[in-house]
Amino acid sequence: MSQGGPRVRAHPGRAVVTAATVTLAVGLAACGTVGEPSDSGGITATKGGSMIGLLLPSSQSSRYETWDRPLIEQRIQELCDDCTVEYANAQLDVAAQQQQVDVMITKGVEVLILDPVDARSLRSSVEKADRAGIPVVAYDRLAEGPISGYVSYNNERVGVLQGEALLEALGDKADGAQIVMLNGSPTDPNAATFKRGALSVLQGKVKIGKAYDAPGWRSEEAHASMSSAIAALGADNIDGVYAAGDNLAAGAISALKAAKIEPLPPVTGQNAELAAVQRIVSGEQYMSVYKPYQPEADAAAAMAVALRRGEELDEIAETRVDSPTTKNVPAVVLDPVPVTVDNIKETVVKDGVYTIDQICTPKFRSACEKTGLIG
Template identity: 65%
Template structure:
């Protein structure tokens, strides 16, 4: 994957401008309230139909943030648009069937987050043969996709590795870590790993390294228990965890193994329980990827493609894939999340409230962190 970009900050601004222009272009249209499927009662019969296919519900963000944000922005940009939704629950075969169903329903565009980017190649080709544009969302599917929206995966891994080294202190010089990577069927997992290793190589020793199918906390727990048995509880100076779901399994395993104090542990996605672990001191950091600009960029691309409009107004970026060159893309910049910037990031952006983070269990930790007084 070779991104070509005018700069992440400019991309955010460009996407915001594009959304404003798209919204203004439809301001004169009338429409009723949205139906439960995201469609608009009384909308035009020949309106654009957009299929949204998400990979699972194991990772909290998909149902809690991505889906409602995408649906909301599509309704704002295109009142006559109809939405079709499906979640594969981590099952490749189920998602392939869901794509087939979308093709049968003759949707105009699909926003697809593939469970397995390689296995969905044939499905993407079938959609293309049916003249259905595919916006690859968060994970880049193989095949003739029309557009791609995600975050800079190299930068995600770099942020995680830099934070881990800083938290390890003196042990960052020759210390031993465990690497808990994500699902090997997710191309982002390899992208994160590559970015992390660019900072970790030559500085720390990797005692054990694991891939974690389905991004499963249970698998992470099992893997971490194996690492403790193989390396010894006192010989793990840090843990690279590719996301917060894996970090939850890692922490539970370390606690079950009576490892004290917990070594520094990274994360990603700013899940609520991940933020709470950061406040508690059980997780060093997470990577916050503001879902709203990502979701809104995907919605803008889908609406434009459904109307047969060019994507120039949405993005000036492009990437080269194994299947195509110059695929229009939006690659956003992730943000390191620590106990020191919770208010300025996830709280300020409306992702969580202080009350949601600082439940009675975490109240004293929140007081120490200055989140409540």
Template identity: 75%
Template sequence: MKTCLRDAAVAVAAVSAAVALAACGDADGGSGGGADGLKIGLLLPSSQTSRYEEWDRPLIERRIKELCGACTVLYANAQLDVDRQLQQMNSVISRGADVLILDPVNATSLRSLVNMADQAGVPVVAYDRLAEGRISGYVSFDNEQVGRLQGQDLLKAMGKKADGGQIVMLNGAPTDPNAADFKRGALSVLKGKVKIGKSYDAPGWRPAEAHRSMSDAIAALGADNIDGVYAAGDNLATGAISALKAAKIKPLPPVTGQNADLAAVQRIVVGDQYMSVYKPFRPETDAAAAMAVALGRGEEGMLADIATTTVGNDTTKDVPAVLLTPISLTVDNIEETVVKDGLYTIDQICTPEFRSACDRAGLTG
């Protein structure tokens, strides 16, 4: 124990001290849970996007309990605050986490702590976003395919204007590695087809940022010169559509999205938003839970049965990975996707405000 304390004392930051002490505690028979009582840290980035609290967290916790009845989940949500997530990661490690499931607010800022956790024997499963550092597993969707679906549907919705028309791009947070993948996928479809009049990043994926950027684009390009809007996520579509409506633009140009938020599905029904990208959460959450339990139990060989491919990040090659297939969601396939999968019921979508639009879409009757 003295050696461990000395290692912690000379660590370069308080977070590394917590990691070192956590490792020492496990070595001395401390708070580490062992195969039948693992502590699994679950660190999610935001509650502004509804999926994390409504779907990711409960589904991951449920699957962990199914795989390991005595396991404990140490949960924290960073609310898009990088410093808060650093503190939360530090906290769950110091509380004896055996393994982490991490969806990073900022992959670069967390790299050193990911590496320290790995050195201390606390493996990290990167969830939904590819964390930097020595991760042990990764679960997400094919993010470039997400962007390609958005680009393809935007061109389809633009019709004749898809050949030479002008669009505005509202990309995700520059600190989010997924946002770069979405943009890359979208541009692989859009470049050479349309003119990109304005392109903006949205720090924190905040709707207010998208509203400001869309308002700026309308002022710069003119209300009649925007033929489509690439919004990387449904929360950005929220801001874009509010700005378009504030400028009294009718009809609205087609707007894309992602995550199949309930409000976005309702906007699709009424025609304010053309599409979203539906990413079935259960396969993603199940894979992350299975990876975490296997790693916590020291069963790294089991990852080969879970992973479908490998990926690499800034420091690690051949990371076992599960990359799932996203689905384009439009008014034409709401019933066979989000309703069939139990994400929402018809009653949840078709509230009185949206009843007539649901009737026109064939969702009620």
């Protein structure tokens, strides 16, 4: 694999950092030419020979189409110039993703990178791929079944960072404060881990007035749940909101604003989406968790190409994890980074995820000036 650049290495609880992960902006300059857009969620392919399948779960979060897909495709082509990337997006439809796996098997992909809509429901599809001799790399979520590798972030640490930030935002009012928890989708194994991490920090420090799941991570679910919490607890009795993701934060904030709650209580988030960063700048959202996309994409691409070549993953993945069905899976586990108004420049701007101009549009210019993002 030396011809493709430095190997991706991982240690438990530590981020993977390689020369290939430093400059997102440069890598993305070429990404637009890698594959054709797939608005319908159907299979699309890049040019090449050997086929590697890439199945992503949704476009509910902007990260998948904006970052994960182009970065994975770009890195695969850097490592394997005769590889074709076959791509599809399930748009949160389990049956569609199961069918997409079937199509990938029929088309003869040699490796499959899979971010499952529902880890348990996709188990039979992973087993089907395994029977067809197709190794599966679980991406971002730990798929069930006989997977060959796994790439994600330290998801319990994500929840810990969110919980710590919420306590920091509450300050002296944390003791006895009442919060609402808006957790992720019950079919997403990461959501349970985020929640566990958050509770390890919050339990015993604050009162959890209401807690809800958000099927499919949909913002409208968060809006409805937040509205219910306001009705049940009272508008003056919500001191903070644990939102597991940025789209859930958006739904919660819209419900809080609709109830004319001022000032808004601190709200957490995850994925450092552009709209979330702008909400952080404007003071509507307290924080998000940034999970640098490039090292995750690089590791998945490196695993897929290694498996396509029949190579072991030991030099890529120096960590092992257990899924509910498979033990000792070679894994790359990366460190997440909290983002608040104080470190936007040092995180998402420095890494080239967003420019100051993208963040500080006319609507947010005054807020950007107040926070020091622009002079």
